[in-house]
Amino acid sequence: MSAFKYLMHFAYIGKPFRGSQRQILGGFPRPDDPLTVQGRLEMALKKLNPCNEPIVYLSSRTDSGVHAINTTCTVNLYRSNGMVYFPRSITICLNSYFKKQDVPIRILKTYLVPDTFNCRHKAISRTYMYRLTVGKANSINCAPNYQFIPIEEWDRSLFYCTDTFDLDKMREGANLFEGYHDFRSFMGNHKNEPDKVTRRIIEYVKIQQVDRYGYSTYSWPKIIETPFDDYLFIDVYMKSPGFLYRQVRRIVAALVALAQGKVTIRDLKLMLEIPSRHSWCPQIKTLPAHGLYLCEVEYSKEDLDTFRTDPESGI
Template structure:
């Protein structure tokens, strides 16, 4: 039907007040997921079809996103034509109101497009603040970075260790022990693991800058809590608590129980910053279903 459309939306959120990105059951009233609010906003557009949002990239409670993505189908009443992309963005944001969630852009995509499986890569950035004692950050800044009392880290050792993680590996040692998806293939390809200076906080009360470092990771997909566990291990290397050979041994053991206790980085310093797709996947045209067939396979994340 010509009034049916599939959309890919990109959206951002501050994860502090949400249970994570995926929706939670109705009986869990304490804290909802970002998906709950996005689906409520889509329902306010009064589609004919049931609302079901497919999220590309899972993030946990407290994790933020500068750009996550999802797809959904929308069929308008009374045979009305599909919403233009910019109108859809404005409408959804008006219904999100005061929530700390915003849709940044939308694309009408082919009916067989899949936000998760067609993603080429995902990029996460973890932010670390150095030389932080209690109450020295700007208000709320501690919700967006990991505050370390260390005034410096051994960046050379951290970069050497990060280099060991790049490439194709069995990342079982960096998967959460309580992972609810133990059957997933633990082999992942990490394309980038970089450590770069970020923008410094200037704390007026203490008249000094608080240096920030950003650890960036890019790959097609990641295991549950893999990024936070890699970050924690690299920080431990920078602190001298874990040597580069020890990190290599943890990786090569391929056992989540081999990961040292107490090293996992907290959620609030982590940002999902990009989900990338082929440009041709984001271009909708009136094609036959056979012509719309996209050759890329399905991948887990």
């Protein structure tokens, strides 16, 4: 009986899940875990009728409510006839299952990979995005008691209604986080890892003002004559070989507080220069999960050359 390893690129909307990592543990066969992304993937893979218990290994873990545009996982599958599954067939079968079950997960592409390939340890970088929608508080369309946001953005970006938002100051602060730093001040409390090494390299922090004109004409009530003049749409991208627990959400929270004038550049520098959870400015509140997206898990060209979509070509 032969075993083959498959790498899957996939996307999901995080709202229905308690996180990406399986939470129901133990037992054989493993009990179903429909409220996590890993659990749902394993339930879908059983539809292929493999001879083994399909165990999914995630390249990256995300919290409850966080989305993924393109992330990866691997799984070993056995067949009694010793043949491989066509990668395209795995993609089609799993997506059919997710559609029928109304589960917001989609397989983007499946590959055959060497048995030694580890999707987590082989990743050379991860890129995250946080989406913000900032409305002018002095606008009739965005008064504190009349906060309007297109329904397309509900649970897809974080909405702010504010009189003060300095995008240039936000970009200035973003430069502080690039490079090699100890990010302990920006790590969320994690009781299971008190001695964790918190030094990381961030390749870049990019803040992009974007135009979101893809909404239906019915998304904006007729009383709103110039809706986009009252809103600032911002995507914050961050790339690193690896991130700490809630690091992205806390860094973006610090940059938002800077743009609103709640903290200064000096405050951010102190949090970097004195890495400690006690250095965290109380004016900064960690951002919620629903604006965060895992955009890409990157592998080296050497590893990419080993991926196969044609099982007859071998590995």
